[in-house]
Amino acid sequence: MYLEKVNGPADVKALEVSELQGLADEVRAAVIEKVSNHGGHIGPNLGMVEATVALHYVFESPKDKIVYDVSHQSYPHKVITSRKEAFLSPEHYDDVTGYTNPKESEHDFFTVGHTSTSVSLALGLAKARDLAGRKENIIAVIGDGSLSGGEALEAIDYAGEYDKNLIIMVNDNDQSIAENHGGIYKNLRELRQSNGQCEKNIFKSMGLDYRYLEAGHDIEQLVAMFESVKDIDHPVVVHVHTIKGKGLPYAEKNREPWHWGMPFNVADGSSKMNLPPEDSTLHDSLIELLDNNPQAVVLNAGTPSSMGFTQEVRAKYVPRGQFVDVGIAEENAMAMISGIAKNGGTPVFGTYAPFLQRTYDQLSHDLCLNDNPATIIVLWAGIYGMNSNTHIALCDISFFAHVPNLVYLAPTNKEEYLQMFKFATTQRKHPVAIRMPIALPETGVADTTDYSILNKAKVLAKGSDVAIIGVSNMLGLAQETAKAYEAKTGKKATVINPCYLTGLDKALLESLKKDHSLVITLEDGQVEGGYGQMVASYYGDSAMKVKNFGISKAFHTEFTTDGILADHGMTVDSLVEYMTK
């Protein structure tokens, strides 16, 4: 009834304040409609419905600029800013991404998907405004969970000395993906409990003006609050208490599983999907380590379920001190594992590859320069991870493989993973990272490789003329290609599993010169800076020809794995064609 007339913020502003809750109800219904049928971020978006309506009622987007942190909470904003069809019509669901995107709308200013970025980006918008002598409002919307990230803390600190308009809405739903971690969350709780009046105040201590609103779903109060800070001449924090999952009782109650989800039945929250159980190899190996080594500890940065540390599992290992969620604070986790290893512990830090790129300096300077024996689990690297350009992880080899002292391992089956994990967590010489493959086929035969012999590759098939190095997830393709090549030509190709991504098996590469003339490398990450280029460089001034297959340098997005592989010549047919041309 309201939403059909709302095709942009101007239509929101044309409503009476008393009508805004009606609009909000319809926006909420639209969000629920889509996520229950399509999947997506549920809790964070439902908690921002009223605040989003109020923001667009008070401010004048796009002159005033709203920057959403992570943008997991931008669905209501999308519904209001001319993208409602992507929520109401199944055939348009995929017209928009799950994140803000300037290519979709003039009301979006950045393509973002990493946490803790909004205040810095908003400060930049504000700085440019001030240089130009304009007066628009700049609003950063940041969730409580994102506050623990270094980039956000640096920016809030700098905002504390900025002297012009900047409005930081802290959307406090008292929850990160899992529960929050860090001392500031004690303070947020005290602030909520005291209606913003308690003595300790992290924001005031960082030099910021501060307002609190308990009623984060009362549109009239939200409007009044935003009106009160509109056109303010200095930075201010507007701390708003919201309810994650607001409007779906089961999501309000169980906030962690309802952060993001697959399609579900709205009536009771039951899943519409019948998913096979996830492979538990990684989780089982971590648990076995913790149970057998009391000085072992698993660290994670705000995504504990990524390694199977659900609420139930955490209830057992947190009290033992063997599981640590540092919150969204990857830098701290990476440096901590250096300290833990230095003092005799056995730390394992795991999280998604795109978030590990936040730790490049800690990886290089704090950990690898000190050559301490910590283990890093790299999840969802390559094309089989997330496929949004906000969460792309095609450069993991480029940024891990070239850091001195690091050993970066690429298991290709379950038994190999288990042996590599055992090596990583029992040796005391180097930091070791493990690139978890997307699938862990079982060979049925225990891997007894001694991985302390660094850079030793495995020859899976011995042929001649052509050798194929199948890196990580591409080993299967290498093997299938060799099989098809043999079927077509009667000739056997050599197939190599490099196992190590941080160095070459030079003895093996040298030996190939005897009876091979071509080495093909296959990797599911970017060619530039990747594994294959090290091989090309090694053979550069020899007679050996080398062809590097991999993904081109770009922020690829919304791809299918088969599609992107085909686009880059990585199918059995095109590889065999290349080999036989």
Added chain:
Amino acid sequence: MYLEKVNGPADVKALEVSELQGLADEVRAAVIEKVSNHGGHIGPNLGMVEATVALHYVFESPKDKIVYDVSHQSYPHKVITSRKEAFLSPEHYDDVTGYTNPKESEHDFFTVGHTSTSVSLALGLAKARDLAGRKENIIAVIGDGSLSGGEALEAIDYAGEYDKNLIIMVNDNDQSIAENHGGIYKNLRELRQSNGQCEKNIFKSMGLDYRYLEAGHDIEQLVAMFESVKDIDHPVVVHVHTIKGKGLPYAEKNREPWHWGMPFNVADGSSKMNLPPEDSTLHDSLIELLDNNPQAVVLNAGTPSSMGFTQEVRAKYVPRGQFVDVGIAEENAMAMISGIAKNGGTPVFGTYAPFLQRTYDQLSHDLCLNDNPATIIVLWAGIYGMNSNTHIALCDISFFAHVPNLVYLAPTNKEEYLQMFKFATTQRKHPVAIRMPIALPETGVADTTDYSILNKAKVLAKGSDVAIIGVSNMLGLAQETAKAYEAKTGKKATVINPCYLTGLDKALLESLKKDHSLVITLEDGQVEGGYGQMVASYYGDSAMKVKNFGISKAFHTEFTTDGILADHGMTVDSLVEYMTK
């Protein structure tokens, strides 16, 4: 009189408290003796003399573990922990580095030189201690300037929920390298002015216990303070007010120039060196930009003098809003420039290459994914920058060149730099980074190259058979080598200046196939992940041979530039030998 008997912390503990100032005076004299003759970090070390003596009197190093942030303030610690000869005997000055180093002493736990790392590393030591059920004290010593860094803020926040012993000494001398920036420094001032009693308290707001000591050079009070927190069962901040440069009146007064310095006369602080004036090309270009473009702004993260923004220059451009020092907060600066560019401004962010590696995620996700036109000035990349493994910057090409959308330029003379800088700061298409070379020879002829034609290389000499690609600082070596090669063989080699590090001039490379059989790449950074490997990959399956010269993958340290080049085959003689073998 005291120092001669002090060969380790046990000898400090054997003294009476009343004797400690005597020891401190001798430690201070030793530090002054060395830095005045040898150069080094002056202000930060002189401010920590009494606190260091007190720490070693109270705690039991190495069972108790002191972790120094940046370790610019660890000279007094080195004097006390069996390394006094490196301060008292000129022939031993170079026996120790300017940073903590576990290879030097069991009292050093990490090799560090980047800021904001100590609390994370100490948390790691503490965590391992607790898993092992031990009870030693873990002490992080962090300067006020380091507090603004994201890694430190993440760690302090996490410390706020840690539940075992951790002592964070905040060494507050009210100064970073330059003045501090960020809202927390207003709070530190209030805390100092109120003897730690004011209502706002950043540390308490982050969940930490807190103690304040105004008399940071009164050893008895320092001892009493440290005794009061020794064996504490939870994290505590001990905020100590110290005086940067304590003991040298001119250093106490002018804290910024006395942070670090070359040899000087102790009597009046005058320099012992007669240094030529620094090349002002970079600074002049920045000033010209700011004066001609009111929407241009230069950003820096805590090292303003690196681009010539001395106190005097800042006094002019800060009030105009055209110079921003965000403090030690590189992540925030990198994200801010994305926002500034997005909103129409012309931002230039410059700092030292080793510190830019802290911004990998902001570079990739916040800036390059959004493809906003900001300029990044990369200082001291390659072997001509700092040569300590704590400040190594041999991987700048590896971590910059492979990020999609970025244009990374390598000027090789003054005119080229000026034209590249003009291109970077006037185009509106891409983020552009400029790798400032160590020397800027003048050609005398204005460069009129259109750098919007991306990846177009320059052929400086056209020969045949062999082409040498001289990357960045190595272009001169490429030219000299070609000259020597011609002198020896009568044959001309082709010499190429690639100009762009983020992509290849494929048309040129393709054309070389006609009359060249070998391409040599020279770079003063790491081979793995570097520029040359892209060339090797390009030619991989052609008849062209490629040889990549560059630096091997390791944390090289304390090298001479000539020495490390020779070690890696990059001398005229060895290159000509390779070309003629």
